[in-house]
């Protein structure tokens with residue numbers, strides 16, 4: 001499916017609940033290692049900004065660390081059509097209300113929970129002004145060469161075929177490629193110019209359906225990635241995979257262990273998708289060099 005007005009345009013935001021003691025070190029990760037703007041809120045949550053949007057990540061205090069919502073930004077003119085397609089799958093959609101929409105920075109919002117327990121929030125964004133300083137640091141949201149969204153998320157799902165069909169047939173994603181190797185079999189999907197916004201895996205890496213394997217954020221320079229990698233050790237956070245380069249999206253990156261239980265990939269130089277001419281292919285290794293595994297992420 002080509003980009004259409006009723007397809008998801010980008011990964012707009014993520015909301016996480018953080019177990020006691022986790023919110024503070026996660027704030028350190030986003031502020032001190034990635035260089036994002038980290039802004040405590042009056043309600044006890046912390047907003048992480050990567051561009052001018054009010055938040056790209058919202059970290060809330062909770063009983064356990066978990067992904068609470070995946071925010072999918074949809075163009076205003078296509079919102080009703082997308083919601084109708086989601087409803088036609090039999091998914092139970094609910095309207096979280098005007099107060100929640102305002103909290104999310106959304107003009108409209110509808111929510112559903114999928115079979116693996118992932119909560120999807122389809123929304124129309126409120127307009128926001130760009131933040132030049134952050135824009136210089138992160139490939140996020142809308143760039144001069146297209147729409148990229150906040151980064152990517154790797155989800156563990158029970159039913160690969162059904163979940164892939166939901167992303168492609170209902171939300172308007174296209175398959176980018178597949179990497180099959182002894183440790184896992186990953187399917188990568190794009191909804192805009194970012195090589196992948198979602199990667200899907202059957203249970204692997206010791207993780208059950210409903211788990212997040214990692215999040216990826218993209219820097220505007222290789223130097224940012226190298227500096228962040230150096231700060232990891234200084235600040236005492238674990239390396240999950242050393243610096244390396246992926247075969248499919250060609251990202252130069254490392255993976256760190258985050259106290260919230262998922263890994264964070266910080267990378268540079270992701271391949272830009274030309275949707276009209278994209279050729280699907282299969283790779284037999286995730287990385288062309290580096291990315292040596294140090295520790296498995298904890299489920």
Ligand SMILES: [Fe+2]
Nearest residue numbers: 152214216265
């Ligand atoms: Fe990744």
